[in-house]
Amino acid sequence: MKAATMTRFDTRLSAEMKGFLEQAAALGGFKTLSEFVIYSAKLQAEKIVDKHNAIIASTKDQEIFFDAITNPGKPNKKLKSAAERYNKMIKGA
Incomplete structure (x- = not known):
């Protein structure tokens, strides 16, 4: 498989x-700020595309x-x- x-x-x-994003990343259990930013951007991108x-x-x-x-x-x-x-049902009512 090709990388x-x-x-x-x-x-x-x-x-x-x-600092704010680093705090959010830490609270969210992400290992790095980059991991958090990529994850968050992907989520937002998916919402927009959907x-x-x-x-x-x-x-x-x-x-x-x-x-x-028409x-x-x-x-x-x-x-x-x-x-x-x-029609039969309506006429019978």
Whole structure:
């Protein structure tokens, strides 16, 4: 199996922010600040991507739904049978 290609990501932050993140990393049981930052960034990235994908899926679902409403297919045997049973039930009430 091929090893993953590693790359570097650098950032600048205030000493106060670094201390805060180090504290959070320690409280969270992370061995290093980098491990904590990567884990946290990945979680946030997954939320953003999932939200985006849900919107796209939602848009596709809307298109399918409105297409079905505006271009309904012909009723099949089961639908006709269900409609007949429903009409008999309503007339009997």
